[in-house]
Amino acid sequence: MYLWLSREHAQTIQQHALDASPCEVCGIIAGLNQRTSKVIPLPNIADNPQQNYHIDDCAFSEVFFQLQREGLSLLAFYHSHPTGDPIPSPTDIKQVTYDDVPYLIIGLRREPSFAAWSIQWDKVTPVDLYIGNQIPFQAEPSFSQVQRIAIIMAVAIAFAFMIILSLSLLPPAPIIITSVP
Ligand SMILES: [Zn+2]
Numbered sequence: 001m002y003l004w005l006s007r008e009h010a011q012t013i014q015q016h017a018l019d020a021s022p023c024e025v026c027g028i029i030a031g032l033n034q035r036t037s038k039v040i041p042l043p044n045i046a047d048n049p050q051q052n053y054h055i056d057d058c059a060f061s062e063v064f065f066q067l068q069r070e071g072l073s074l075l076a077f078y079h080s081h082p083t084g085d086p087i088p089s090p091t092d093i094k095q096v097t098y099d100d101v102p103y104l105i106i107g108l109r110r111e112p113s114f115a116a117w118s119i120q121w122d123k124v125t126p127v128d129l130y131i132g133n134q135i136p137f138q139a140e141p142s143f144s145q146v147q148r149i150a151i152i153m154a155v156a157i158a159f160a161f162m163i164i165l166s167l168s169l170l171p172p173a174p175i176i177i178t179s180v181p
Contacts, residue, residue, distance in 0.1 A: 015078035
């Protein structure tokens, strides 16, 4: 699992977080094939938004179905820690609903810093996060099993063809005349 954000999308999230500080902000990141194409801020309806976040379920459902209509996937959730580091709090861990989607956090305690996490039940593991406009190495399209077999077969056929061709182009064997004395 990894998360790849363009600089512009990271900037959008950072600006959203700075504008709302000292309250936490939240939203989702959507895209296609791990490529981020949209950052969508959502209302934080937590009782105490300075210390917590809770995404408005209605707003989320509406956006989620809209994404499906557009053929986009939910790539990550994001939220901010206006006075903290980008590390999931116990409340963050408790309120996770999608365990197969990374959770991106921006911490504003010092310089704005991002970190992404996979939260499955109470198991929290870091997710590789790339911020930049170049395709990260892991994001380069990899060949499927069928494509790999096709490539190996094409190479084998080409090799066999070369062998047959080079054998057929060999000059005829010289005629050895042995003179009998
Ligand atoms: Zn949090």
